[in-house]
Amino acid sequence: MSFTLGLVVNPYAGLGGSVGLKGSDGAETRAKALELGAQPKASARAATALSELAGLSFRLLTWAGDMGENAAREAGLDPVVLGQALDTPSSAADTEAAAIKLAEEGADLILFAGGDGTARNICAAVGERCPVLGIPAGVKIHSGVYAITPRGAGQIAAMLIRGDLVTLSSGEVRDIDEEAFRAGKVRARYYGELLVPSEHRYLQHVKNGQREDESLVLDDLAADFEETMEDGVCYVMGSGSTVAAIMATLDLDNTLLGVDLVRDGELIASDCTAEQLLALTEGQETRIVITPIGGQGHLLGRGNQQLSPELVRRVGRDGIYVVSTKTKLKALDGRPLLVDSGDDTLDRDLAGLIAVHTGYRDAVLYRVE
Known part of the structure; x- marks a missing residue:
């Protein structure tokens, strides 16, 4: 049968x-x-x-x-x-x-x-x-x-x-x-x-909802990022509490579960749509700041669809600035970071080792699959 x-x-x-x-x-x-x-x-x-x-x-x-x-x-x-x-x-x-x-x-x-x-x-x-x-x-x-x-x-x-x-x-x-x-x-x-x-390679884990007190680590991450910011560059600030800590250090309002745009220390636009981001960054040097979802490891495609394949291609792999605490990475138990942009070619291009910023002047290489 x-x-x-x-x-x-x-x-x-x-x-x-x-x-x-x-x-x-x-x-x-x-x-x-x-x-x-x-x-x-x-x-x-x-x-x-x-x-x-x-x-x-x-x-x-x-x-x-x-x-x-x-x-x-x-x-x-x-x-x-x-x-x-x-x-x-x-x-x-x-x-x-x-x-x-x-x-x-x-x-x-x-x-x-x-x-x-x-x-x-x-x-x-x-x-x-x-x-x-x-x-x-x-x-x-x-x-x-x-x-x-x-x-x-x-x-x-x-x-x-x-x-x-x-x-x-x-x-x-x-x-x-x-x-x-x-x-x-x-x-x-x-x-x-x-x-x-439950074939473990292909099945998503439940999102980790625990929030540990890692304020010192987040402060270090935010200070490190602030020192790397360049004049005239557009920073697309992704969702999540780790990115929110950076925005707090910059003394800027943050959309915790949305995407904001920052340039020259100022908030250019809040809670942006995909089309707004494309329009506002047209012809501008741009970087995307994102953090993986705790417990799952998704970088793209979960709660941040505003980061369209068109925008990611425009920014390029080298323009993606990943931030995470080491605790969050260790919780993945060796599983890779994941991308599900909706564009298979782009997902393949993003695969490989990527720098994940984990503290002040501290980064690790982690695999994206």
Whole structure:
């Protein structure tokens, strides 16, 4: 009997990321993101995952149009379409209905593209009835049920289809309050667990929410960065508490969970969108200051989609200034830093050893994969 793969895509997952909305939950947020020029990318990310399944023999079940069919056909597959969204655009209820049907039809694995909100929908619909795996497409991805990249999701699915030995384990579903998130506060909540194939190379770890008192280390990091700043250079200041410590040393207001732009010691723009960053840095020497997400190690593609592939290419690998405490790096247990920009060529170009600034005139070389 052939392997049966289910596919559900939340077509609007991640829509708010590039325009600085910190999420995509709710019709109003989605409408605002589209008004600001955001482009849906979840379907394309699902197609990237499915492209890893070329040449394998399996049955693919999905929902019509943007909820899976389009991604499957883009990847050159011929899916069986079981139903379609009742709402336009599709809703959380549509995601849950699709997942329930896929489980009822005997899916050996349900692949779903989305963010933490989508993971909540899948959890509510099927729980641990059948294995599931997330294709990362959202703005906020704290849950431990997602692959580290779309291709990673496809590679895990391919292993299962081929019959390779892959451990199944429970993965936590976590989500945060988007309204509080936009106000700079992280309020995470546990929603349950899903049965996930846990091939360690490709599965994302749960975000580390612990905040240790490392004020002296952060002060050293900030002092080191301040001494390296050059006149006339634009500094794109990424999200996170480590970068926030630098902004505090510079005595500048900071968007903890957004991206700001600094030049010549002044705050040029706050909580920028991807398009704003491209416009404001046009023709300017620019550097990007980022820190990895604790517990996960992601540098790009998690909560900072404002840092578009176009901007990263313009800055270049040498223009990326990575800051982290050694405690955060040690917590990765040797796992590499990760990039998931949405552009495979760019991700490959960023791979390799990179300098991570860990204190005053102190840096280590760490691997990016």
